[in-house]
Amino acid sequence: MKKILIPLVVAWMMMPSCDLKDVKLYPSMSESTTEYIHHQGSYSETGIYNVTEIKNSINDLDAEGRVTDVMIEGLYLNILLNTQIDYPVTTATSTSADLILTDWDGIDFNLADDVTIELNKTSQTVNLHEYLDSEGVNQLRDMLFDVATNAVPAGATEVRVALNGVMTPVNGFVNAQVDIVIDLSIEFTPE
């Protein structure tokens, strides 16, 4: 009797493990680029995200499987004033800037429009959600997906985001370090 009962009990207990499904994972990561602005009146600086570094960060994530989606969850600026001692201190009271993404073909997309930054704190974070242009964000997402899936066109090594802005007052000076940070979630589907 025991010979029959034990395998029955064991088989019954094993049932749920047979039900285990392949699980999609969504680890998070951040990518950032730093721009140094020391200008009077207006400025245009370009930040560069290195494709190889992004790819390495994705590879370092604690997940296995095929990348099936990339989601941009947030975009923000980390701003430090007066970090460059070789330049005058900031005199502008505010700045208004656009973020411009350049795609693999060299076409520009507005990533964020008219970002207004009050320059009254030595350190601040500006969340860009209210300034974002969905077309530019979707383009950035597509480019990052290309990076994650090894679909970057031959010869392309960088994702470029320019920060173009003007000061208030117009003759004001800005001495700032600006990090453009992208928060991402990557979808991994088991193979």
Place this chain on the structure above:
Amino acid sequence: MKMKILLLPIMMIGLMAMSLRSSAQDVEELLSKYTSENGSNYLQPFADAFSANLNSGLFHNARLKKMGFQIYLGLETQMAPIGSDKKTMTASTQGDFFPSTTVNDVPTVFGSTEGKKVTDSQSGLTYVFPGGLDLDWVPLATPQLTIGSVFGTDLTLRYFTTSQFDDVGDIDLFGWGIRHSIDQYLPLPINLTVGYYHQTFKIGDYMDAASNLISLQTSYSIPFLTFYGGVGYESGSMDIAYEFEDAAGKTQDIRFDLTPSNSVRMTLGLGLNLGPVKLHGDYNLASQSTFSVGMGIGIGE
């Protein structure tokens, strides 16, 4: 991400070690997204199922001698079926995603393996709630010893410990219970006892669970068969703690203090007595119901 958790207790019998080891790793990654109320809601069904399992299979008759040797040593297995209501939750977006959005039908730890994505059409930003393990059942198995009877009272013990999983620390189960016969005082056609059980379950520094059950038990035996049942009131706690490293590399200590939802349970079961070999199965009706099957050697029962 340094966090090792949860589904390991299910592995205690070792039968499912291979498949569930990978599940534990998956849960670690899935839960990494959650650091606040979402995390509690995500894990609540696990606390419910685990606690309900722990409080199941504790008795299979209510017959206690007033004075005399009685012993039962067996393996108790429990299964908690996961209903569809335990597979989804309402959750809110967290982190740098704006505007903050509340979303229904987000998977819990037992929900769909597919995450739920929310896109803000104006900004193009997308927030993803992680999926679950898509489980329909949660199993558990516990060794159990019941010994008596002194003045119509017996003692039940559950114990299990292992250090096999280096990266999570020791896994320890300890439980005790005491029952006292009521029918020794009253002329009843059935056996009737009242019992109290307390159990603790620990996984290293990551999980600390406790459960209590007070139950009124009854049984009626004919040759080879015992019909048994009972009503009980249960309570418990489950504390889960881990270290979370966010996307920026910052480490936070995360802690979830969960309270299993079960309170009242009703048990209905049938035992098969084949000499010293005892086989029994029961159904426990509660907010989180369970099935329990046990097999062991019983003498003097």
